Amino acid sequence: MAEFLFYLLAFLTVLAAAGVVVNRNSVNAGLSLLLCFVGIAALFVQLGAYFLAVLQVLVYAGAVAVLFLFIIMLIDVKGSDPRKPYKKVAAASGTLAAALLLTGVLSLVKHGQLAGAGPAMTVDVGGDLKDYGYLLFTKYLLPVQVTGFLLLIAMLGVAVLSRKHLEGSGTESQKAGNGKQEPGGIIQNPGAGSQNPGGGLRRREPSP
Amino acid sequence: MNFILAPKLCMLRTVLAVGQLPSEVGLNHYLLLSALLFAIGFFGVLLRRNTLVVYMCLELMLSASTLAAVAFSHFNGSMDGDIFVFFIITVAAAEVAVGLAIIVALFRLRRTVQLEELSALRH
Numbered sequence: 001m002a003e004f005l006f007y008l009l010a011f012l013t014v015l016a017a018a019g020v021v022v023n024r025n026s027v028n029a030g031l032s033l034l035l036c037f038v039g040i041a042a043l044f045v046q047l048g049a050y051f052l053a054v055l056q057v058l059v060y061a062g063a064v065a066v067l068f069l070f071i072i073m074l075i076d077v078k079g080s081d082p083r084k085p086y087k088k089v090a091a092a093s094g095t096l097a098a099a100l101l102l103t104g105v106l107s108l109v110k111h112g113q114l115a116g117a118g119p120a121m122t123v124d125v126g127g128d129l130k131d132y133g134y135l136l137f138t139k140y141l142l143p144v145q146v147t148g149f150l151l152l153i154a155m156l157g158v159a160v161l162s163r164k165h166l167e168g169s170g171t172e173s174q175k176a177g178n179g180k181q182e183p184g185g186i187i188q189n190p191g192a193g194s195q196n197p198g199g200g201l202r203r204r205e206p207s208p
Numbered sequence: 209m210n211f212i213l214a215p216k217l218c219m220l221r222t223v224l225a226v227g228q229l230p231s232e233v234g235l236n237h238y239l240l241l242s243a244l245l246f247a248i249g250f251f252g253v254l255l256r257r258n259t260l261v262v263y264m265c266l267e268l269m270l271s272a273s274t275l276a277a278v279a280f281s282h283f284n285g286s287m288d289g290d291i292f293v294f295f296i297i298t299v300a301a302a303e304v305a306v307g308l309a310i311i312v313a314l315f316r317l318r319r320t321v322q323l324e325e326l327s328a329l330r331h
Contacts, residue, residue: 014244017249040245047238049290067304074312097250
């Protein structure tokens, strides 16, 4: 039963992952990504890592995929890829990567089970939440602190990145407005159309 | 009727028997699945032209690697891999927030997310 479940889940996960790559519509790709994350969470359950499965559903499927869909709704106006032929570099690197991956997988299959990796020794490993708490606050105390600090920095970074640069309010735009005009000048992005709805963000053209 | 169905049933039984031939799902199965997911994500990064979809494929690659880490942890009877995956998930959440903020800032600046049109650094 476990084997059948593994194969079914693996098939569904790979199918969803292929859907992320193949779908030309970005929203469909995002929904496939959601399905793929849920499939990976189910595989975590198969591996006995129940806490990680819950975390995967909460963080990846609940936050990351929804954030992706939100951003797609916000900015992706075209929503699809244009059908154009690929460049030679991309095709060559894709072929090389496929060859390398095939070599790795074939060597894995040929050499069989890795040394020292028999069947699962402890069944209930990873299932106990108490063990997680104990390990996180004894052996991995420093990484926990560092990760907390990283989350703080990420929050601040996102706040700074998504701040709206109003015209004449930031120091850079003040400097650019007061200084003399450069040869290229400060021109608006050619693809932006007549008005600039992005809140006065301007791009400086490189001087020729 | 019977002699039409019989070969099919026989074939089905053979397929089921072959499907159950690896009697236990081992570490290699999970590693192969992880490599496959990683490869799919990698080809998505190579072939897609929408920045958002490329970023989704990057997340897919990260998730595939966590699957391999959890499989190693499970089949070695240790919990360290699980803890590392816990940290990876935390960092990935922060990374997605920052990356999507960068993409939104890029869109505000250039009005596009197509990779072909973002060639300001190519000189």
